[in-house]
Amino acid sequence: MTVEKFAKKELLAIMAAYRGAGTRARVGPVEGMINLGAGDPDFNQPEFINKAVYEAMKEGYTHYSFGGDSGFKAAIAKYYKKYGVDIDPNTQILIESGGSQAIFKSFAAILNPGDEILILDPAYQGYRAPAAYFGATMTRANQTKDKSGLFRPDMGNIETAITEKTKAMLICNPDNPCGTVYTEKELAKLAEIAVEKDIVLIADEIYTEFVWGDNKHRAIINMPGMEERTMVLMSFSKTFAWTGCRAGYVIAGPELARLVGMVPTGICSMPVAFQKAGTLALEKGWDFVDEMRTAYKKRIDYIVPRLNEIDGISCPYPEGAFYVFADISELNVPSAKFAMDFFQKEKVRCAPGIGYGANGEGHIRFALVRPVDILKETCDRLERYAKGL
Numbered sequence: 001m002t003v004e005k006f007a008k009k010e011l012l013a014i015m016a017a018y019r020g021a022g023t024r025a026r027v028g029p030v031e032g033m034i035n036l037g038a039g040d041p042d043f044n045q046p047e048f049i050n051k052a053v054y055e056a057m058k059e060g061y062t063h064y065s066f067g068g069d070s071g072f073k074a075a076i077a078k079y080y081k082k083y084g085v086d087i088d089p090n091t092q093i094l095i096e097s098g099g100s101q102a103i104f105k106s107f108a109a110i111l112n113p114g115d116e117i118l119i120l121d122p123a124y125q126g127y128r129a130p131a132a133y134f135g136a137t138m139t140r141a142n143q144t145k146d147k148s149g150l151f152r153p154d155m156g157n158i159e160t161a162i163t164e165k166t167k168a169m170l171i172c173n174p175d176n177p178c179g180t181v182y183t184e185k186e187l188a189k190l191a192e193i194a195v196e197k198d199i200v201l202i203a204d205e206i207y208t209e210f211v212w213g214d215n216k217h218r219a220i221i222n223m224p225g226m227e228e229r230t231m232v233l234m235s236f237s238k239t240f241a242w243t244g245c246r247a248g249y250v251i252a253g254p255e256l257a258r259l260v261g262m263v264p265t266g267i268c269s270m271p272v273a274f275q276k277a278g279t280l281a282l283e284k285g286w287d288f289v290d291e292m293r294t295a296y297k298k299r300i301d302y303i304v305p306r307l308n309e310i311d312g313i314s315c316p317y318p319e320g321a322f323y324v325f326a327d328i329s330e331l332n333v334p335s336a337k338f339a340m341d342f343f344q345k346e347k348v349r350c351a352p353g354i355g356y357g358a359n360g361e362g363h364i365r366f367a368l369v370r371p372v373d374i375l376k377e378t379c380d381r382l383e384r385y386a387k388g389l
C-alpha cells in the first residue's frame with residue numbers, strides 16, 4: 001500500500017515543498033550550540049500561573065467548555081481595550097490553542113481553492129502551509145526598506161498584487177522577522193485598500209506587547225470600515241512565554257467571528273484549566289511581561305551595534321518583537337548556505353532570510369532568546385566566521 005494513493009493532494013504538495021526547502025539546519029542538541037533559530041522565549045512561566053492550572057483542575061475545571069470559558073473571554077476583551085477597541089466577549093472572541101491554530105482557523109473560515117491570499121515579503125513562514133492546505137494561492141507584495149534599513153509595507157506593491165481573486169491580505173504587526181511596527185499612516189492606508197478592494201484583513205498581532213522606544217502598537221480593527229472585515233490573531237506564546245502550553249485567540253467582527261466559530265475543529269481546544277490560568281495571567285502577569293521586555297531590550301541594545309561593527313553586515317534596530325533581521329548581502333553568500341555553514345563551523349543556529357520569501361534573501365534572523373553573555377559569544381563567533389569568508 002502507498003499512502004500517497006489516499007492522501008489529500010494539498011498535503012502531498014506541502015510535504016514535497018518541505019522536502020525541497022532544506023533552508024534550516026535541522027539538528028538535535030549539539031555540545032556548545034547556541035540556538036537563536038526559533039522564537040521560543042528562554043523565560044519560564046511564573047509559578048503562580050503553573051499553580052493556577054493545577055488549582056483549576058482540583059476545582060473541577062476538567063469538563064467540556066464548548067465556546068470557551070466566559071471569564072477568560074471577558075479578560076481578553078478587557079485586555080484588548082487598552083488598544084482602544086471595544087469588543088463583545090460573547091460574539092467576537094474565539095479561543096484557540098495558540099497562534100498557529102488561530103492562523104489555520106482564520107484561513108479555514110474564508111479560503112476556497114483558487115482564492116488568493118496576499119502576504120508581504122519577507123513574512124513569517126507559518127502562513128504558507130495552511131494557505132496551501134486550503135488550495136489557496138499565496139501571493140506576495142515585496143516590502144521595501146526605509147532609511148534605517150527596516151523593511152516596511154510598500155503600498156504600491158500591495159495595490160498591484162491585489163487581483164480579482166484576492167480574498168484577504170495578511171499583515172504581521174509588529175512584524176516577525178522584520179521588526180517593523182506599523183505607523184498610524186500605514187495602517188490607515190492598508191485599511192483604505194482593504195475597504196476599497198473589499199477584502200478581508202488578517203492582522204497577526206502576536207508580538208503586540210513587545211514594542212520598543214517611541215513606537216506604539218495600534219489596532220487596525222479599530223479603523224473605519226475594518227471591524228466587519230478584520231480578523232486579529234493573538235497568542236500567549238510570546239506574551240507570557242507560553243509556547244508549550246498553547247493558548248491563543250481570534251478577535252473579529254461578529255459575523256466573521258461566527259464563521260471562524262463554525263470551522264469544524266471540534267470543541268474549544270485550549271484546556272479549560274489553562275483558560276482559568278490565562279485569566280489570571282491577564283490580570284496579574286504584567287510584571288513578568290515587564291521583566292521579559294527589559295531583558296529583550298537589553299539584548300537588542302547589545303546585539304545591533306555589535307552586528308553593525310562586523311564588516312559586510314548591517315542591521316537596523318527593530319521597532320518591535322524580539323528578532324534582528326541582519327543584512328548579509330555584502331558577504332555574497334546565499335542565506336541558506338550562510339546559516340548552514342555558520343552552524344557547522346561555529347555551532348550557532350540562525351534562520352536564513354530566504355525562508356521568509358525571495359525578498360528576505362541576503363538576510364539572516366536571530367531570535368534574541370538567550371541572555372546578553374550568550375549573544376556576545378554569538379557575535380564573537382559571527383565575527384570570526386565572517387572574516388573567514
Ligand SMILES: Cc1ncc(COP(=O)(O)O)c(C=O)c1O
Binds near residue numbers: 100124176204236
Ligand atoms: C508572526 C507569528 N505568528 C504566529 C506564530 C505562531 O504562534 P504560536 O506559537 O502561538 O502557534 C508565530 C510563532 O513564532 C509567529 O512568529
